Amino acid sequence: MDHMIPLSIPNFEGNERKYVDDAIDQGWVSTGGAYITKLEQELAKFLHTDNVCACQSGTAALHLSMVEAGVVPGDTVLVPPVTFIAAVNPVRYQFATPIFIDCDDSLCMDPAKARKFCEDECEMRDGHLYYGDSIVRAMVVVHVFGNMADMEGIMDLAHDYNIRVIEDATEALGSHYTEGRYAGKYAGTIGDFGAYSFNGNKIITTGGGGAITANKSEVVDHLRYLSTQAKNDPHYYIHNEIGFNYRMTNLQAALGVAQMEELPEFIRRKQANYNYYKKAFEGFELGELMPFREGTNSNKWFYSLKIDLNKVKASMRDIITALEERKIQTRAIWGLIYEQIPYKNAVTYGLEKAPYYAACILNFPSTTQITEEEMTYVVEQIEDVLRGFTK
DSSP: OOSOBOSSOOOOOSSHHHHHHHHHHHTOOSSOSHHHHHHHHHHHHHHTOSOEEEESBHHHHHHHHHHHTTOOTTOEEEEOSSSOGGGTHHHHHTTOEEEEEOBOTTSSBOHHHHHHHHHHHOEEETTEEEETTEEEEEEEEEOGGGOOOOHHHHHHHHHHHTOEEEEEOTTOTTOEEOSSTTTTOBTTSSSSEEEEEOBTTSSSOBBBBEEEEESSHHHHHHHHHHHBTTBOOSSSOOBSSOOOBOBOOHHHHHHHHHHHHHHHHHHHHHHHHHHHHHHHTTTOTTEEEOOOOTTEEOOOOSEEEEEOTTTOOSOHHHHHHHHHHTTBOOEESOOOGGGSGGGTTOEEESOSHHHHHHHHEEEEOOOTTOOHHHHHHHHHHHHHHHHHTTO
8 A cells, every 4th residue: 555544534525615715704713603503503403402502622512511510529420431531531620530430342331330339339318329428420421432322221320310411422423322212312412411522533523623412402502601701791791600712613613514514424434334344354363343332323433343362462552553554544442541640549440341442442444535445455454464463
């Protein structure tokens, strides 16, 4: 291969330049303008929800969710260990304490272990769940790589213990249930809050940017108010609450409006490419392609190969480096958050599958522009590299 095959890059095949040029021509480039409203409307329509607030990033959406959920200093928040660290950092922004609950085989938080933690380590008092003297106020549930978490189990738990649910759908725009209690419901629209990211590697991008929704339209209105510095008076700088500079810019939103026009096609390609890989990896003795949850229609944002480390005698870094030399960009799943310096003293619970999957998962190219020739090359080279490490 004479060029690098990237992991996941932006795709600008539509009206991106046209809409951005229009925003510039109108002079509306900052945190006000028609494209912001248009993007919010298109997202709400796509997600079958009433109201969406466009904001600065997925991290901003998660932080706003924490604020609106009432997370305050001294509270406890249940979080996953298998995710990007930005899903957990907003807990610390609120001076609350994260507790890491193990994942299940979907890589998402295991509601059975979360329930066992609540039953065995906590107690209900005055309508709240307490861990010691701390209220368990919320839980962050990440739909990892576009794979839906077990939301029936999560929501049952939240109802039983009065816990607010923050869905991190930053990788799952378009993923939804097709069966069960939540059939037709999209990632981010089941819990109390849903956060989305439009970073450059996501299924659609606004460069940076994100969005947030909630189970009540008036709550989203308040989130929008908080995201614009909580300004109360259109003529004077009057602020009745602590706000944030978390609003999306009109230039970003112009990109986003164009990307939303292409989103169904992007999802179609992601799903088709996953199926191509699935067939190509069939029968491979050193690894298997991770599935997505039954009863859901995933956007299949990222693809994961579970490597048999009993047979492959190499570190993930060695594998990634070898593939990079063959012009294929890959990555390890993530460094487990509770093992990292800012969280080294954090409480963990039931950790068995998280360290297992963190050691053996390889993510490989899933960009919407990838060709069949490139995918064939990716499979051939991954298989060859892994076989080379068995000798």
